[in-house]
Amino acid sequence: MSAPRPTPAEKSGSAKTPPRSRIQRRNRQIILDAALDVFSTHGFRGATLDQIATQAGLSKPNLLYYFDSKDAIHRELLTRLLDTWLDPLRMLDARGDPHAEIMAYMRRKLQMSRDFPRESRLFANEILQGAPRMEPFIRNDLRALVDDKARLLQAWADGGRIARIDPYHLIFSIWSLTQHYADFAPQIAMIRGDGHDPLDGAEAFLEHLYTRLLAP
Amino acid sequence: MSAPRPTPAEKSGSAKTPPRSRIQRRNRQIILDAALDVFSTHGFRGATLDQIATQAGLSKPNLLYYFDSKDAIHRELLTRLLDTWLDPLRMLDARGDPHAEIMAYMRRKLQMSRDFPRESRLFANEILQGAPRMEPFIRNDLRALVDDKARLLQAWADGGRIARIDPYHLIFSIWSLTQHYADFAPQIAMIRGDGHDPLDGAEAFLEHLYTRLLAP
DNA sequence: ATCAAGTTTGACCAATCAGTCAAGAAGCTT
DNA sequence: AAGCTTCTTGACTGATTGGTCAAACTTGAT
Numbered sequence: 285m286s287a288p289r290p291t292p293a294e295k296s297g298s299a300k301t302p303p304r305s306r307i308q309r310r311n312r313q314i315i316l317d318a319a320l321d322v323f324s325t326h327g328f329r330g331a332t333l334d335q336i337a338t339q340a341g342l343s344k345p346n347l348l349y350y351f352d353s354k355d356a357i358h359r360e361l362l363t364r365l366l367d368t369w370l371d372p373l374r375m376l377d378a379r380g381d382p383h384a385e386i387m388a389y390m391r392r393k394l395q396m397s398r399d400f401p402r403e404s405r406l407f408a409n410e411i412l413q414g415a416p417r418m419e420p421f422i423r424n425d426l427r428a429l430v431d432d433k434a435r436l437l438q439a440w441a442d443g444g445r446i447a448r449i450d451p452y453h454l455i456f457s458i459w460s461l462t463q464h465y466a467d468f469a470p471q472i473a474m475i476r477g478d479g480h481d482p483l484d485g486a487e488a489f490l491e492h493l494y495t496r497l498l499a500p
Numbered sequence: 501m502s503a504p505r506p507t508p509a510e511k512s513g514s515a516k517t518p519p520r521s522r523i524q525r526r527n528r529q530i531i532l533d534a535a536l537d538v539f540s541t542h543g544f545r546g547a548t549l550d551q552i553a554t555q556a557g558l559s560k561p562n563l564l565y566y567f568d569s570k571d572a573i574h575r576e577l578l579t580r581l582l583d584t585w586l587d588p589l590r591m592l593d594a595r596g597d598p599h600a601e602i603m604a605y606m607r608r609k610l611q612m613s614r615d616f617p618r619e620s621r622l623f624a625n626e627i628l629q630g631a632p633r634m635e636p637f638i639r640n641d642l643r644a645l646v647d648d649k650a651r652l653l654q655a656w657a658d659g660g661r662i663a664r665i666d667p668y669h670l671i672f673s674i675w676s677l678t679q680h681y682a683d684f685a686p687q688i689a690m691i692r693g694d695g696h697d698p699l700d701g702a703e704a705f706l707e708h709l710y711t712r713l714l715a716p
Numbered sequence: 717a718t719c720a721a722g723t724t725t726g727a728c729c730a731a732t733c734a735g736t737c738a739a740g741a742a743g744c745t746t
Numbered sequence: 747a748a749g750c751t752t753c754t755t756g757a758c759t760g761a762t763t764g765g766t767c768a769a770a771c772t773t774g775a776t
Contacts, residue, residue: 286755307723325629329546333764334563343725345766354764405628408683412628413541415686424691430691447712452692453705460680461673467624470631474638475646476668478621489669496663496712523743523753549734559755564735 301476312350314340316364324405327413328358358418364408364494365403366421372396376433382499390458390490394421397466398483404466430455446498454497462489528566528596530556540621543629544574544682547681575633578626581619582637588612589671590651598656599714606674606706610705613682620682646671670713677706 310382320338322331333354353359372392377387397404410418437451465472465483472482484490534556538547549570553560567573588608592601613620626634647666653667681688681699688698 288727305722305773311723324569327543327546327628329624330543330629331545332762334762344764345726346724348765349725408624409543409628411684411687412543412625415690419690422687427691447708449708450701450705453701456680456684456688456708457677457705460676460684464672464676466681468627468672471627471638471642471687472672474631474635475643485666485669489666489673491667492663493673493709493713496715497709499712502734521752527753548732550732560734561736561756562754565753565755570734 289320296478308350311342311346315342315347315350316355316361320361320402320406323358323361324402324409327352327409328417329413357402361406362417365406366418366425368396368400368403369407370425370429372431373429375411376436380438382445383495386437386446386454386458386498387491390462391487393462394465394483394487394490397462397464401466401469404463408463408467447500449497461493503554505591524566526557527562529572531558532561532577536577536618536622539574539577540618540625543625544570544633545629548637567657577622578633581622582628582634582641584612584616584619585623586641586645589645589649592650593653594702600654601671602674603707603710606678607703609674609678610681610699610703610706613678614679617682617685618687620679625678661669663716665713677709 311422315336319331319336321339322335326423331354333344333347336357337347340347353377372389375392376389380388382443407418410416415422434451434455437446437454440446441451465486468480473480476482476484508597517578531552533553535547542551545590547570549560549563552573553563556563567576591608592605596604598693623634626632631638648667650667653670655665656662657667678692681702685698689696692698692700
């Protein structure tokens, strides 16, 4: 009749409570890091808890002491990703110089491919699967932001400050060209040679491309 | 002591023998079509034979009557894909007009995103997983072709017939921008609205982009 | 040192996985 | 219609999957 001992995962019912002890913070981080490796290369269905546990250097039951389920780990990774995924576009400033603003946005996205390639692949995997777990985020948050910034780009184009191009395709092109260096890194490495950094020359190329594309 | 009855999969030891009967050709095609659906959205590890069997409207043992294993189905899909994957780039003709040739290549790739989005996602999934089953193809066939065409693009640039841009990044940009419309179609659909065709305006945008990028 | 709380794990479970097999159903040739 | 081949499948297997649980081990405050 006694209440079962609560696990940390149970105690923090919502995503409100931050993990208490030092051990918890440390191990949750280790697990999420290992899970990011596995989910980003094999997708949700293709990843196994045993893989993640091995990668994390923990036992499987220990994983499930910190997270309720495989799904909970994946959800937590996506939640943390969304926080940072919108920021680069959000920073696109209506008061700045159009060309410089778009260029800076492109550079921020390219930097994310350099710094967070696993996160980029996690996102790519999610979209390839039809975005089952991100649909609300994309339909609401992301769409609203893109619509907003597309209006800004359109205004810049109408005002003759950048070339008259479709603002949605402009945004998609930046996503595509920058994320490609993270998502298709193995292919690029195999073609350019393994000693080569896939991102070598990418920034110069993209600066050239967008300078030419955007000139009114 | 009698030899076991051979299955069609066993009979055609190598990829030499074409399937004999009408039923075999038909069912192998049905299976490959269903498997393409499943593998392209869930990746190799995330796909199950039961999913493929259900999608194909066949029983699981029946699947394995036509193919030796899950791996054999996947291998056959990749093999068929490779045949058509190199063609668009192979057609880039040194004797043609540089601008028109590159533009036509871009259009061929965009058409493949329109006609074969599942094949594009199958390829993307394979690369995301580190290209374990395509490494030889990429390191040998694809790399040799890309090196060859990169030399051609470089010669065009050196001759002042197109802008002086890195030929490898030029090729990567075409892959990236065109495949994006297949691989990230769900995201584009959710942002632009479901009634919208993701590829609407894509060709005009890309023509504008490459016209500007390539001008000497 | 003690003791309660927090942490770890071996052993286990039901469900699902890829793949097998023998027997039956459907086609094809005569 | 007979007889042989090709095709199909229900019932199964051993391995792997996500997840549970009670017992044991650590840790930190007193």
